[in-house]
Each structure stands twice: as structure tokens, then as C-alpha cells.
Amino acid sequence: MADQTAAGPRALIVGASRGLGLGLAEQFAERGWQVTATQRSASPDLEQLAERGVRIETADIDDDMSVAALHRRLDGQTFDLVFVVAGVATESDNPLHAVSRAVSAQVYLTNAVSPILFAEAFADTLAPGGTLAFMSSILGSVALNEDGGWENYRASKAALNTNARSFAVRHAERDYGILLLHPGWVRTDMGGAEADLDVETSVGGMIAVIEAFAGRRDVAYLDHRGETLAW
Template sequence: MSSVPGRQALVIGASRGLGLVLADELARRGWQVIATARREGSELEARAAASHGRLNVERLEMTSSEQLASLNQRLKGRRLDLLFVNAAIERGNLPIHRVPTDMFTEVMVTNALSPLRTLEALRGRVAPNGTVAIMSSDQGSISLNTESGHELYKASKAALNQLMRSYATRHADDGHTKLLIDPGHNQTLLGGPGAPLKPEESIPLVIDVLEAQAGAPGLQFLDLHGETVPW
């Protein structure tokens, strides 16, 4: 791939929902965007076709280390201003003692381990003053966990946040802005049709936060209004 002038972003997990709207809105704002989907035939490809070259699609199964390495090679020569990882699954509202071991493993690998593997695999493509960000949730806040339900999902997001803290400590001197973003409760496949927000409402606010925080030091856990979410 050849380099393209202007701000460049890589959005991991953009085939639907929040990731799809994120990639589309970045392109609309003039970013040159690479966005990943696991398979062909997604809405992302239709958005890319209508983007006048602002949005390009790459294939990636984020849980595959081999596919991450291959994507990294395909990005050779690109310098990213933003690397944003969006990935999460929910497997039902079971109390933790009823969660099968294979379900626990699947959710933890997808929601916590794989996003950090992705950052490690691709962080070398991010400019020294660029931003690395992960879509988190206030469901991962331990201090806000005062209502019952969705125990496995909450645990996976708390694990994600903790791993990101470790990542930020290990790479404290790399010059990257590091963000965990809570986009609010949205009407997505995961959030359900009764959620109070639509991605088309929340994601422009998320991007406002990303753009406002560019260049900020350290790691922050912020909501879509730029307010700090308690750990």
C-alpha cells in the first residue's frame, strides 16, 4: 500500500455497529481510513465503495495471530495517526457459576486478550505522536458495578481495562496517546434495540473526543463526552 497524505486511521472490527459508523464518520471528516471485517459482503464494503477512496477494507480475524501479522505486512509503508480497536461479544446474561468454560474462554479471548494482541502487533505502524484506542465500556468499571447481571461481559471489559493499564505502563515512553473509550449504551446487536443511543448519535461525539485528546500523554478512560470513567 502506498502512503496517502493527511490523517490516517486503522479501525479494527468495522463490519457493523459502532465500528462501521466509526470508520464511515472518520472518512466523512476527511481521514483516510483502513477498516477491517472478518468476511466479505459486509455493509462496510458498500460504505467503502461510496467513499471516493477515503475508506478501504481489509480482511482480519482479530483472534488470529497469523492474520494480524499478515495485516501488519500489508500495511508496510503506512504511518497511522489513529489505531482504534473495536471488538466485543456477549454470550447471554448468566451468573458466573453457570458460565461454561469454553464460553468464558471465548469471551475473554475476544474482548480482552485479542484487542491487546492487536495493539502489540500493529503499534509499530502508529506515528510517534499518534493515538491508540480501544472501545471499552462503563460495564468494565469495578466501582460502577453496583447492579447485578452480565457478569462475564463485565469481567471481560474489566480485564481489558487492566490489560490496557499494563500496556500503557510498558509503553509509557512511546509518545502515543492511549485511550479507553466508553461509547455509552447503543442500539447495536450487542446493546439491543432498547438502548437509549444510536451509533449515529454517539460515534461523532466519540470522534470529537479522539481528536481533542490527540497528543495527550498517558492513558485515559473516557466516555463519549470526554469525561473520565472511574476504574
């Protein structure tokens, strides 16, 4: 990780308008990181973090022009962490055959393709020894899929894992690590009220994993406790 001076390390949290992204932006700021957080549309909850020094930007990872504009606005900045959190779970409760082709395609685009395109655009902003992180899920593990369900979402996260490993091969000479994180089952709009973890606990765990991972240059698929998941 870059020198942690009084100014603190830098993080770019992509998709921080609510839930886990918002929690990450808040806790990183509390820990002294310089945080830039993105929203797709105005988020009053995220805007409140501006009072704590969080820089707020608007960008849509599904829009190449929006991503390019964000890159221009952040020109010259480097980050110890770029964490692509943004994702969707549209009609996740429906079996694949009951989901329209259009919805399936959009879930795949947002969850599996757009994060990689964003990473390609922002790879040059990562500081040596930094981390490129993607919000994955245990549901993206093909080996651990014994219960089925969430078919479209599962497939998109499995594709994200595969695409991230392909990204790593293309960038074999990189000087940063690549981390795919499972946050646990969290009580958010996506996870639902019956989930095991609150946002604070999940986020605290993920930050500990990220800080421990700093300086590595490999690819890892870990949960919020730092345990390795089967691909």
C-alpha cells in the same frame, strides 16, 4: 496528531463490519480521514464504504497469523489512530455460573487479550502524537459495578482496562496516547433496541473525544462525552 494535509489523517478501525465500528469508519471517512477498516468476514455494509475511499481488509484479532498478515499488507503505513473495536458479548445475559468455561474463556480472549496482542503488533504503525484506542465499556468499571449483571462481559472489559494499563507501563517511552472508550448504551445488535443512543450520536461523540485527545501521551478511560470514568 500528524499533519492534517489535504490527504487527511489516517485511521485504522479494527472490527468495522457492523454497529459502532462501521459507524466509526463511515464518519471518519466523511470527515476527511483516510480510513482502513477491517472485517472478520465479508460485510456488504462495509464494502459499500469502499466507494468513499475506505480501504477494507480482512483480519481476525483472535488469530495471530491473520494479524501478522494484515501487518505485512499495511507495511510502511502509519496511523494517527488505531482503534480496536472488535469484541463479543456471548451469553452476556447469563450469570457467570450458567456460562460454560469454553464460552467464558472465548469472551475473555476476544475482549481482553486479543486487543492487546493486536496493539503489540501494530504499535509501530502509530504516528507520533497519535492515539491507540480500545472499545471498552462503563461495565468494565469495578468501582461503578453496583447493579451486577452482564458478569462475563463486565469481567472481560475490566480485564481489558487492566491489560491496557499494563501495556502502557511496558511502553512508557511511547509517543502516543492510550484511550479506553465507553460508547454509551447504543442501539446495536449488542446494545439492543431499548438503548439510549443511536449509532450516529455515539460515534460522533467518540470522534470528538478522540480528536480532543490527540497529542496526549497518557492513559484515559472516558465516555463518549469526554467524561472520565472510575476504574
